[in-house]
Amino acid sequence: MARRYDVVVVGGGNAAFCAAQAARERVGRVIMLEKAPEGWLGGNSYFTAGAFRLTFGGLEDLRPLLHEPDEEVLSRTELPPYTAEDFMSDMERVTEGRCDARLARTMVEDSADVVRWLRDKGIRWRLMYDRQSYEVGGRLRFWGGLVLGTVGGGKGLVEQHLASARRYGIEVRCSFAVEGLLRDDSGAVVGVRGRGPDGPETVEAGAVVLACGGFEANARMRARHLGSRWGIAKVRGTPYNTGEGLRMALEAGAEPYGDWGGCHSIAWDVAAPPTGDRGLTNLYSKQSYPLGIVVNSEGRRFLDEGADFRNYTYARYGAEILRQPGGVAYQIFDAKTEPLLRKDEYEAPGVSRYEASDVGDLAEKMGVDRDGLERTVREFNAAIRPGRFDPSIKDGKRTEGIEPPKSNWALPLDTPPYYGFAVTCGITFTFGGLHVDEDARVLDTSRRPIPGLHAAGELVGGLFYHNYPGGTGLTSGAVFGRRAGYAAAAFAKGREV
Known part of the structure; x- marks a missing residue:
């Protein structure tokens, strides 16, 4: 039996909830259709740290957003402003000038407002001291432009979204796999067809928003x-x-857009399961590599661990690891840097952690060539040049005369015990997607809106090429999710008789 919604x-992730x-807000009947069973609701958003990149004028600008702020901690916090110019500069720099400036500017300019909108919907916020700050001289210094996250990380984000959706009368239906779009004689999208238990x-609608992710979990499409x-x-x-969305x-005539040969991928613990773990979620990630060195099974370095803050390198270094023999690499630290590692990631249950009092012994424990390491x-x-080490800034403490160089945070590995962590490539999401306009309307190959069809989240192409600034995915999902929802509601109301 067909049912009709506005x-x-x-x-069922962040972008879908925002849409x-x-x-x-503008129409009466809204439903979310999620392919996964209820126990897997949340899409990739559930597996994140809940970090949102947004513009802000400093600590006082963010203080009203914070859930249960600790005033003593705030009094020791250094949080420089992050302007729209900073955000756009980061987008243009990491994508090598390829990002769609129109879409990127829309995301940047909406970023602060959409976070406040989410607060009003029930999303709770915190400053991410554990992930984005270092204590230097008694001060807590944030770095890399990324400071705000949701209470409870990705799990908390999804739980809060679901509670809010129910409070506002949004129907959420799981275990329903959408298989195709319904279109009328004019070509407008008027619903979806799919398969439930x-x-x-068939579910009829005034308009449809696709917010069901990319193709990162489809091995054939990845290949x-x-x-x-x-x-x-x-x-x-x-x-x-x-990739069904x-x-x-595309079958409805949408234009493919963006970097279909690119993706967000990171250093991921080699012991992680083939797909996400709902318990540990993002704790298999290993993101403190700027503090040490990264080698392959031959004991050879192959990337500049200190090229930039990890926020601007981590999403492309997974691909570098995949190119190494066996698709495996090893992060190496010593007793000086081990206390600075993210404890939640590097001490999570079952991580591939090795320790030895000698570099050669560490190599043998890890299965790395001893002489090479x-x-x-x-x-x-x-090769390390003199200088002051400071992990809260790009300190310029570098190497000279070796390839690849280490451009910042170069400390000698000379203090036992030594620690090693085996990592592989973990893919987060794919960059290729659909062409949308500022209202998240899906464009056809003539770059005209397909009536009644909108998209948000990972399906939006054109924002990311080659690389990605940390925390931008959830922001993009929220910005274009909200815009898609407003545009879809407007289209649906315009079709009412």
């Missing part, structure tokens, strides 16, 4: 678009983002 949102909330169903080696990459998040939009550490230590 707006149907396909997906549903925005639509519900009881078989095929086709990213390259053959990507078929073996581990999936950081949900196993349900397999992209497929059905000893030579690498010896040459690295000798």
Whole structure:
């Protein structure tokens, strides 16, 4: 039996919830259709740290957002402003000038307002001291432009979204796999067809928002678009983002857009399961590598660990790891830097952690070439130039005369015990998607809006090329989710008789 709603949102993550909330402000009947069972609700958003990149004028600008702020801690906090110019500069720099300036500017200019809108919907916020600050001289210094996250991380974000959706009368239906779009004689999208637990169903709608992720969990699509080696990459998040939303939009005439050969991928613990773990979520990530060195199984360094703050390098270094023999690498630290590692990630249950009093013994425990690692550490230590180490800034403490260089935070590995962590490539999301306008309306190959079809989240193409500034994915999902919901509601109301 067909049922009719004003707006149907396909997906169950942050972008989908934002689209549903925005639509519900302006129309009466809104439903979210999620392919995954209820126990997997939340898409990739559930597996994040809940970090949102936004513009702000300093600590006082963010203080009203904070849930249960600790005034003593705030009194020791240094939090420089992060302006719209800073955000746009970061987008243009990390994407090598390829990001769609129109979409990027929309995201940047909406970022602060959408966070406040989410607060009013019930999302709780905190400053991410544990992930984005170092204590230097008794002061807590934030770095890399990323400061705000949700209470409870990705799990908390999804729980708060779901509670809010129920409070506002949004219907959330899980275990419903949308398989195609319904269109009328004019070509407008008028609903979806799919399959629920009881078989095929049709859901009619005034407008549809696709917010159901990219194709990162589809090994065949990864191999086709990213390259053959990507078929073996581990999936950081949900196993349900397999590209159906992209497929059905393309079949409806949507224009593919953005970096279809690129993705967000990071250093991910080699012991992690093939797809996301709902208990540990993002704790398999290993993001303190700027404090040490990274080598392959031959004991050889292959990237500049200190090229920039990890916020601006981590999303592309997963691909560098995948290119190494066996698709595996090893992060190495000593007793000086080990206390600075993110405890939640580097001490999580079951992580691939090794310890030894000698570099050569550490190599053998990890299965790394002993002579190669000893030579690498010896040459690295000798190449370090004098300077003051400060992890809260790009300190310029670097190496000279070796390749690749280490541009910042170069400390000698000379204080036992030594620590090693085995990592592989964990794919987060794919960069290729659909072409949308500022209102998140999906454009066809003639760059005209497909009536009644909107998209948000990972399906939006054109924002990210080659790389990604940390915390931008949830922000993009919220900004274009809200815009998609408003536009879908407006279109649905315009079709009312």
